[in-house]
Amino acid sequence: xxxxxxxxxxxxxxxxxxxxxxxxxxxxxxxxxxxxxxxxxxxxxxxxxxxxxxxxxxxxxxxxxxxxxxxxxxxxxxxxxxxxxxxxxxxxxxxxxxxxxxxxxxxxxxxxxxxxxxxxxxxxxxxxxxxxxxxxxxxxxxxxxxxxxxxxxxxxxxxxxxxxxxxxxxxxxxxxxxxxxxxxxxxxxxxxxxxxxxxxxxxxxxxxxxxxxxxxxxxxxxxxxxxxxxxxxxxxxxxxxxxxxxxxxxxxxxxxxxxxxxxxxxxxxxxxxxxxxxxxxxxxxxxxxxxxxxxxxxxxxxxxxxxxxxxxxxxxxxxxxxxxxxxxxxxxxxxxxxxxxxxxxxxxxxxxxxxxxxxxxxxxxxxxxxxxxxxxxxxxxxxxxxxxxxxxxxxxxxxxxxx
Numbered sequence: 001x002x003x004x005x006x007x008x009x010x011x012x013x014x015x016x017x018x019x020x021x022x023x024x025x026x027x028x029x030x031x032x033x034x035x036x037x038x039x040x041x042x043x044x045x046x047x048x049x050x051x052x053x054x055x056x057x058x059x060x061x062x063x064x065x066x067x068x069x070x071x072x073x074x075x076x077x078x079x080x081x082x083x084x085x086x087x088x089x090x091x092x093x094x095x096x097x098x099x100x101x102x103x104x105x106x107x108x109x110x111x112x113x114x115x116x117x118x119x120x121x122x123x124x125x126x127x128x129x130x131x132x133x134x135x136x137x138x139x140x141x142x143x144x145x146x147x148x149x150x151x152x153x154x155x156x157x158x159x160x161x162x163x164x165x166x167x168x169x170x171x172x173x174x175x176x177x178x179x180x181x182x183x184x185x186x187x188x189x190x191x192x193x194x195x196x197x198x199x200x201x202x203x204x205x206x207x208x209x210x211x212x213x214x215x216x217x218x219x220x221x222x223x224x225x226x227x228x229x230x231x232x233x234x235x236x237x238x239x240x241x242x243x244x245x246x247x248x249x250x251x252x253x254x255x256x257x258x259x260x261x262x263x264x265x266x267x268x269x270x271x272x273x274x275x276x277x278x279x280x281x282x283x284x285x286x287x288x289x290x291x292x293x294x295x296x297x298x299x300x301x302x303x304x305x306x307x308x309x310x311x312x313x314x315x316x317x318x319x320x321x322x323x324x325x326x327x328x329x330x331x332x333x334x335x336x337x338x339x340x341x342x343x344x345x346x347x348x349x350x351x352x353x354x355x356x357x358x359x360x361x362x363x364x365x366x367x368x369x370x371x372x373x374x375x376x377x378x379x380x381x382x383x384x385x386x387x388x389x390x391x392x393x394x395x396x397x398x399x400x401x402x403x
Contacts (some may be wrong), residue, residue: 046094048138048395054253054339054377055141058096062337064308065184066098069175070109072187073102074117077110081123081131089187093139099336100140101182103174107142107388133394138367141385143178145373150177155312156320165196172196181329182336182384183311197309260382296389318356331367331374335384342383347360 054349068076068295076089086094093100110132118125158180166173172193179197181187186197195202245353296322317326334351335343343351347366368374368382375386387395 044094046090046135046138049387049391050377051395051399052377053392055099055383055385056096056341057341058099062339063096063099065101065182065336066093066187067101067103067175067179067182067184068106068187069172069190070113070195071189073106073110074113075189077128077132077136078117078121078123080135081127086135090135090139098185099186101143101178101336101385102140103172103178104142105174107137107140107390109171111390133391137388137391140388141383142388143373145371145387147174147177148238149328149371149373150174150181152322153181153242153325155317157312161196161199164190168192180309180311181332183308183333184336185308198309202310223324256321285340314353315356323357326355327359327363328367328371330355330359331364332384335374335382341379342377344380348382 049055076087080087080090089100092098111129114128114132115125118128151159151162153178162173162177162180165176169190169192172188173191175188176186176196178184178194186194188194188197312320314326315331317329330352331348334353335348338348338351340347345368346361348368349359349361349364352364368376374382374384376382
């Protein structure tokens with residue numbers, strides 16, 4: 001049995017649509033491709049933020065957000081230290097398959113309690129903090145924001161659940177609130193905190209299989225990349241053919257295409273029926289493969305998305321909350337999932353869903369400039385969250401040593 005913490009494991013069988021011919025063969029090939037992709041990702045070096053504090057982009061696929069609490073991070077780091085191997089959490093986040101967001105409180109708690117967590121264990125505090133700084137912090141976006149601000153973004157029902165959580169354990173409130181505001185998968189062992197995020201009636205069965213859920217998110221990211229790569233290749237080949245025809249037409253004139261057309265017709269006419277059949281089969285196979293891959297992608301993505309909290313619609317939020325609060329939450333929700341990690345106010349305003357509150361570029365720019373949960377990486381470009389202070393100090397020290 002595969003250890004649940006390890007980042008490389010045989011992906012579970014994909015339940016492809018039974019109407020797709022050869023689904024079993026395709027599923028086997030796809031599982032092998034995913035396993036190879038995850039193995040390569042596990043060996044990739046950790047991608048550190050830039051000197052300006054910019055995190056890397058995720059290219060084609062919008063990365064779903066994940067909010068871990070301190071206890072999950074503690075268990076994950078201890079396991080990684082004991083086994084000298086990265087876990088699913090770090091490998092998938094490093095590959096850009098999903099994004100990790102943490103409240104400042106959680107980052108502080110990991111360092112503060114590291115001595116207690118390693119006391120009496122085979123893992124030293126030095127090894128624990130070394131892995132924390134070198135593997136985890138580079139892929140964690142720290143959201144520094146006034147707790148009152150995030151609380152003001154909640155719906156009345158969400159605020160009631162968070163208030164009940166505060167009476168039970170105040171330390172869980174920042175992460176639970178952040179998960180709700182971002183609509184993120186909340187990674188926690190604490191049942192009251194999970195109920196505060198997902199609601200008292202929520203079925204947390206799927207959430208209990210959190211490693212498999214994270215792997216589903218990782219599979220979705222890898223499948224999305226494969227699908228976009230295949231589509232891009234088809235577009236490139238088609239575009240190349242079209243470009244070649246245009247160049248011939250430009251060089252020889254429109255009548256210059258006539259001999260080419262006659263030649264192509266002659267080639268097709270002399271082509272054997274067996275060859276024609278093979279070409280048709282190849283084209284049909286390529287189309288079927290794209291369809292099957294799209295089906296598999298939607299399957300694993302749906303499983304991952306089921307673990308995100310159910311958040312109120314924008315219309316309901318606009319009816320219950322201050323207009324500025326609705327716009328701030330929409331900016332956070334949208335920017336956290338943007339494949340390009342940082343966006344300008346103009347770009348973000350175009351990406352926002354339709355809200356029942358003013359959402360023009362000027363208002364979006366004011367939101368980005370005013371609130372600490374947004375970080376200006378470059379002039380006029382913002383991202384959600386920023387580099388942890390401990391990591392920034394570590395990178396600064398390295399730059400001085402290498403200078």
